[in-house]
Amino acid sequence: MIEVQNLHKRFGTLEVLKGVSMTVEDGEVVCLIGASGGGKSTLLRCINGLESFQEGDIIIDGVHLADPKTDLNAVRREIGMVFQHFNLFPHLRVRENITLALRKVRHLSADEANEEAMRQLQRVGLAEKIDAYPSQLSGGQQQRVAIARALAMHPKAMLFDEPTSALDPEMVGEVLGVMRELAAEGMTMVVVTHEMGFARTVADRILFIHDGVILEEGPPEAIFDHPREVRTREFLSKVLNV
């Protein structure tokens, strides 16, 4: 379970998160929506310990990120993250992209790591690309490899930061398809997305983030069909009309 309590994050004098509280239950899929610059990426990065914060706490299965004694590396290896720009390692083949952390962090043998890589690639439908370099793959394929790379660590939860925003339209479906399957298998997921169709059909809960605060939250039907806040309505009318 992920619990964010009154989180404040500043970059210098710029306050980006102004007291964010949220909970993600095990097996739950939560979608974060909201205009660019609202702090969605920063929130995800804080949850993964990639970004420090000034006030509040994040508690992941009882581990407090605000506690200076907490080993952030240990937190990160239990939480998978998928980035807008895939961030595959271009100098490594697909296989090594996946096995690197299995070998160096999980200390698996080469054989075990290879088997795990193969298993995860089959899951995302890319087993035949195991010896390719990232540059030889399409954007959609790269993102599916990035998902497989994160899944290979058997994370407790997966964070997605606009995983389809950098993709050509015809490749969005294949990535969302993989994410749908993951959700159906019960993976705990926090997804920042502008794909409202996905959010509506897959999310258990939607959080609307605006200017560093969660302005509105609820099940998809409530947010999409009966938004309470003016800001939410404005945002939805913009993204649903493009």
Place this chain on the structure above:
Amino acid sequence: MGGTFQVIREAMPQLLQGLSITLEISVIGLLLGGILGILFGLMRSSNNAVLKGIATVYVELIRGTPMMVQAIWLYFALPQIVGFYFSTLQASIIAITINAGAYIAEIVRSGVQSIDKGQVEAARSLGLTGGQTMRYVVLPQAFRRIIPPLVNQFAISLKDTSILSVIGAGEVMRVGQIIVANNFKALQIYSTVAILYLIIVEIISIISQRLERRMRVD
């Protein structure tokens, strides 16, 4: 013109001897400077303020002073502090080492900084430590970008050895000066010295272009 070739032919054995010392100083200096440069380059890229500070002072000090002053200081001034003299060859190698080290530190730092921050985030998000991220993700990528400027630095260091003639290390420029002092054939001898530098630098530059092309294919 017959006289010209005669002069050059007579001087050639000494000049080649000098050239080999030039190469010795540059190769050893660049190897040691490479180690120093990687060390200080990583220190400059680190988040540790003390390490970063030390490396920055070193780089600024060396890049902010002429190499001729550094060489003279090492050879004539440092002994007054440490109480012993370096040989001219030792002083020359040290001068090239600390000089190349400072420039290579900058090459390494900019190579490391040129790697997309997303690479570090992806690695850290998988649970790799900072050190592992550097070793397995950042440095292998940075290294490919570093090689061409590194080869270029070799050419610069090689040419810089001519400055060491002020402390008389017996490298090719110094040898040229001694020959001219005896036979007064400045035009022939210094032209030959220039051509010898040019040949070596051209060879380095061809190697560099090959490397760069191969890097691009990868």
